[in-house]
Amino acid sequence: MKILVCISHVPDTTSKINFSENNTVFDKTGVQFVINPNDEFGLTRAIWFKEKNNAVVHVINVGLSDTESTLRKALAIGADKAIRINHNPKDGHSVAKYISNYISNNSYDLIIAGRESIDYNGGMVPGMISAFTDINFIDKCIDLNISGDSVEASREIEGGKENISTKLPLIIGGQKGLVEESDLRIPNMRGIMMARKKELEVVEVNKDYQSTNSKSFEKPLPKGEVTLISADEIDKLIDLLHNEAKAI
Amino acid sequence: MDILIFAETDDKGNFKKDAFEIASYAYQISSQTGGNVKAICFNSKIPEKLSDYGVKKIINSENDELKNFDAGIYSDCISDVFKSENCSMLVLSSSSNSKYIGGILSVKIDAGYVTNIISIPVKDNNLVVVRNTFTNKAFETVEITKSNSILAVSKNSFGLKENPTKTEISDFNFNISERRNKVSSIEKTSNKVTIADADIVVSGGRGLKGPENWYLIENLAEVLGAATACSKPVSDLGWRPHSEHVGQTGKPVSSNLYIAIGISGAIQHLAGVNSSKVKVVINTDPDAPFFKAADYGIVGDAFDVVPNLIDKLKEFKSVND
Numbered sequence: 154m155k156i157l158v159c160i161s162h163v164p165d166t167t168s169k170i171n172f173s174e175n176n177t178v179f180d181k182t183g184v185q186f187v188i189n190p191n192d193e194f195g196l197t198r199a200i201w202f203k204e205k206n207n208a209v210v211h212v213i214n215v216g217l218s219d220t221e222s223t224l225r226k227a228l229a230i231g232a233d234k235a236i237r238i239n240h241n242p243k244d245g246h247s248v249a250k251y252i253s254n255y256i257s258n259n260s261y262d263l264i265i266a267g268r269e270s271i272d273y274n275g276g277m278v279p280g281m282i283s284a285f286t287d288i289n290f291i292d293k294c295i296d297l298n299i300s301g302d303s304v305e306a307s308r309e310i311e312g313g314k315e316n317i318s319t320k321l322p323l324i325i326g327g328q329k330g331l332v333e334e335s336d337l338r339i340p341n342m343r344g345i346m347m348a349r350k351k352e353l354e355v356v357e358v359n360k361d362y363q364s365t366n367s368k369s370f371e372k373p374l375p376k377g378e379v380t381l382i383s384a385d386e387i388d389k390l391i392d393l394l395h396n397e398a399k400a401i
Numbered sequence: 402m403d404i405l406i407f408a409e410t411d412d413k414g415n416f417k418k419d420a421f422e423i424a425s426y427a428y429q430i431s432s433q434t435g436g437n438v439k440a441i442c443f444n445s446k447i448p449e450k451l452s453d454y455g456v457k458k459i460i461n462s463e464n465d466e467l468k469n470f471d472a473g474i475y476s477d478c479i480s481d482v483f484k485s486e487n488c489s490m491l492v493l494s495s496s497s498n499s500k501y502i503g504g505i506l507s508v509k510i511d512a513g514y515v516t517n518i519i520s521i522p523v524k525d526n527n528l529v530v531v532r533n534t535f536t537n538k539a540f541e542t543v544e545i546t547k548s549n550s551i552l553a554v555s556k557n558s559f560g561l562k563e564n565p566t567k568t569e570i571s572d573f574n575f576n577i578s579e580r581r582n583k584v585s586s587i588e589k590t591s592n593k594v595t596i597a598d599a600d601i602v603v604s605g606g607r608g609l610k611g612p613e614n615w616y617l618i619e620n621l622a623e624v625l626g627a628a629t630a631c632s633k634p635v636s637d638l639g640w641r642p643h644s645e646h647v648g649q650t651g652k653p654v655s656s657n658l659y660i661a662i663g664i665s666g667a668i669q670h671l672a673g674v675n676s677s678k679v680k681v682v683i684n685t686d687p688d689a690p691f692f693k694a695a696d697y698g699i700v701g702d703a704f705d706v707v708p709n710l711i712d713k714l715k716e717f718k719s720v721n722d
């Protein structure tokens with residue numbers, strides 16, 4: 154089984170978000186980048202397939218050379234090969250198109266993307282890839298088991314879960330549940346050494362597929378002071394929630 | 402320019418509240434740009450309800466094969482209607498099913514697709530919208546460079562606005578393909594309100610000390626008709642199911658009211674709940690960071706404050722409901 158894991162390179166969750174160049178670009182100064190959390194769950198699930206079912210795991214990112222540290226981390230965790238599409242990702246549509254083109258030239262049985270990236274929050278790339286490549290798609294996937302080309306999976310639905318049977322090839326939008334937090338792996342020294350020797354293919358592209366264009370960013374206004382209510386004036390809280398906030 | 406909305410129904414064929422919100426949103430656009438709002442829905446029992454929100458034409462397909470959601474089939478049907486009704490904009494909610502089909506549809510109808518939208522689009526050569534990004538830590542202004550567009554509206558960012566109108570209701574003859582994903586079973590965790598649907602969310606953190614104390618959260622949620630949620634460590638510890646974990650790496654919350662009890666307000670937690678309208682914090686520590694992000698706060702012990710709040714709310718409800 155050949156698996157491709159899509160890796161989005163995102164600011165660490167503790168990062169303060171700032172913008173530069175007249176609020177048109179994300180300011181990377183002092184920001185630590187990590188594997189998008191949803192992708193980390195997917196990558197770990199892929200490594201399990203490698204360990205238990207001899208799967209081959211490739212990771213792919215659309216990004217400039219600064220994302221290679223994140224790809225190397227994925228290699229250190231256990232992926233066999235990394236691919237970087239050398240392009241500054243401007244929207245979900247172009248990212249999905251580049252990855253789909255790569256999939257069309259290099260066939261995969263399973264493609265794992267994240268349900269959503271924590272920077273762009275598009276929630277769109279996996280669905281677009283499924284449509285471009287015409288392969289089966291499960292979004293919000295929280296459990297995935299494969300034998301032969303048969304897939305038994307679950308997806309989170311509002312208020313529960315849905316169990317699904319389908320066939321490979323398949324793409325999922327993954328999230329926690331594929332594996333748990335405690336299953337995530339920190340690269341060890343040996344993994345880091347081995348990662349240096351693994352292949353990192355850089356693919357050049359010249360066509361642009363953008364369908365949206367980011368114009369500017371803005372930060373939310375600082376919040377006004379909190380209204381503190383004493384613990385023995387609960388009636389006042391209820392009154393404020395009812396009459397002032399109109400929330401109950 | 403005609404606008405199509407996908408109006409979602411629940412298991413019983415009733416529209417979800419989101420359906421009325423996106424209808425209101427689409428109507429506002431059409432009143433500025435001209436053209437009509439049309440809706441597609443599957444197995445709606447009372448499709449004419451959409452006419453209260455300005456929808457001129459409703460395509461309601463009553464078909465058992467469309468009863469259960471299927472991303473492939475639903476997106477085929479929606480794209481067929483979009484094309485045959487000569488629409489150039491599709492408006493979606495941000496429910497998980499709508500998000501599931503949004504990306505697929507954007508390829509099928511060759512549209513520029515933007516999610517988490519919080520503003521009415523402005524036409525400036527191209528369509529320009531504002532969206533939430535960086536998990537609610539920032540807003541982004543985005544331009545759509547294709548002639549077709551799909552706008553997924555962030556929940557509760559627009560609200561409901563009634564615009565009663567005369568409506569035509571019709572059916573559509575879909576060519577329904579075979580399901581590629583077969584649903585073998587559905588497991589509902591409970592019949593309670595889900596975080597995604599809830600107007601009010603009551604959330605508990607590690608300050609509640611243990612799962613045996615969750616009756617406080619549940620009882621408060623029950624009085625308010627609210628959904629229950631929790632911080633990440635609470636679900637990691639197994640005190641509550643993972644489906645309740647909210648925050649940057651969990652579920653986003655954009656309810657009208659968010660009540661946080663015994664939650665410190667770490668940046669990853671706040672990122673996921675920032676877009677809730679009104680936030681109430683109950684915490685023993687006056688320096689808990691959550692107070693800086695809250696609208697109303699009580700410095701106090703949850704084990705004293707919450708039972709008291711439940712009693713007072715019951716009194717309030719008996720007078721006001």
Ligand SMILES: Cc1cc2nc3c(=O)[nH]c(=O)nc-3n(C[C@H](O)[C@H](O)[C@H](O)COP(=O)(O)OP(=O)(O)OC[C@H]3O[C@@H](n4cnc5c(N)ncnc54)[C@H](O)[C@@H]3O)c2cc1C
Nearest residue numbers: 606607608632633648649650663664665669670685686703
């Ligand atoms: C990569 C990453 C991603 C993360 N993603 C998320 C996420 O999505 N969501 C999330 O929630 N967290 C997330 N976290 C964890 C986050 O950093 C915090 O650790 C977490 O939110 C703290 O949970 P808490 O507030 O329940 O617990 P604590 O920080 O332990 O806070 C407990 C609070 O309860 C108060 N308290 C104690 N006793 C009482 C009482 N009797 N009555 C009232 N109050 C009381 C205390 O004063 C304290 O403020 C993430 C962390 C990382 C590293």
Ligand SMILES: Nc1ncnc2c1ncn2[C@@H]1O[C@H](COP(=O)(O)O)[C@@H](O)[C@H]1O
Nearest residue numbers: 159214215266267269270275276277278
């Ligand atoms: N630049 C990128 N390179 C590789 N994969 C990406 C990239 N951007 C997004 N993805 C994948 O698509 C998922 C959803 O991203 P998004 O649609 O931006 O929310 C992510 O979790 C990744 O798996």
